[in-house]
Amino acid sequence: MNYTIGQLARLSGLPVKTIRFYxxxxxxxxxxxxxxxxRLYGDEDRGRLELVRTLREIGVDLATIRSLGERDLGEVLSLHLRTVETQIRALQRTRAVLRATLERDEPADDDLRRLNALGRLGAAETAALVNDFVDEVAGENAARQEWLGGLRAAMVPDLPDEPGIEQLDAWLELTELLADDGFRASLRAMSGDFWQNADGIDVAAWHEANTLVTERALAAARDGVPPESEAAAPLVAELVAALAGAQRRTPESVVRDYAEHDPRAGRYWELVAVVNGTPWPPESVIAHEWIAAAATTHLG
Incomplete structure (x- = not known):
């Protein structure tokens, strides 16, 4: 059966001008x-109009609805669900900031900074920031690209549904570090000779050596061996030699990496731990901080 636009409007309850616009x-x-x-419409158009109205009521944009001829309805609804969930998370973050702000007698500039930053950094903007960071730090080095690519998902973790102010501030500091040109340049310069020769490294042997070195340094730290003590000297020399051999480098270059390590890199992963609500520092950080202190004291 055919319907004029006026008949379709009466049957659907939608204004003629809305149907004409669609x-x-x-x-x-x-x-x-x-x-x-x-204009003439059929029975199938009555059903489609109901679908259009329903999709519009739940917030699906017209461009997506128009593409339904080429896309499965389930795909469209799944896409919209992801969009809605992203919006909910953003609103929850904003609510957490507003609640914390209103609990204070005098809201401060930091509170406005949080609100402004959260408004600017949606999921798409954060993903673009991470991608740009990885591309700039890795450059043309394939090994570094692969390594950073594996860390990409962890670089800016999702905030919990009800984040605390400390988590919000950590998350914002993370994004500021990612955008910091000086931090990017520092990371790009760190361990330069290692990354230049990384393609020729036996990865399995490297991981095995690093695991053993970490375990022994952690044991020394837990046993209370001060990294500046004479007792630490032979151990750190042995550990640095093991790392240098696995990485096909000189011990001097390994010591130089520890000495030139940018503390902001450690701060970055500490902030990730704050956002995720996980303990800090992990055992690997304790171990390598011990090695760094011992190496710069005895081998630097």
């Missing part, structure tokens, strides 16, 4: 026209 932009294509030029 037809003009391709959301509800007309089936034909009468001899007098009136």
């Amino acid at each position: 037809s003009d932009i391709g959301v509800l294509p007309e089936r034909g026209r009468t001899r007098s030029g009136y």
Whole structure:
């Protein structure tokens, strides 16, 4: 059965001008026209119009609805669900900041900074920031690209549904570090000779050596061996030699890496731990901080 636009409006409860607009932009294509030029629609258009109205009520944009002719409805709804969930997380973050701000007698500039930053950094903006960071730090080095690519998902963790102010501040500091040109340049310069020769390294042997070195340094730290003590000297020399051999480098270059290590790199992963609510520092950090202190004292 065919319906004019006026009949379809009465049946659907939608204004004629709305149906005409949907037809003009391709959301509800007309089936034909009468001899007098009136648009005609069929029974299937009544159903589609109900679908369009439902999708609009839950916030699906018209461009997505228009593409339904080429896309499965389930795919469209799944996409919209992800969008809604992202919006909910953003609103929850904003709510947490507003609640914390209103609990204070006098809101401060930091509170406005948080609100402004959260408003600017949605999921798409954060993903673009991470991608740009990885591309700039890795440069043309394939090994470094692969290594940073594996860390990409962990670089800016999702905030919990009800983040605390400390977590919000850590998350914002993370994004500031990612955008910091000086931090990017520092990371790009760190361990330069290692990354230049990384393609020729036996990765399995490297991981094995690093695991053993970490375990022995951690044991020394837990046993209370001060890294500046004479007792630490032979151990750190042995550990640095093991790392140098696995990485096909000189012990001097390994010591130089420890001495030139940018403390902001450690701070970065500490902030990740704050956002995730996980303990800090992990055993690997304790171990390598011990090695760094011992190496710069005895081998520097």
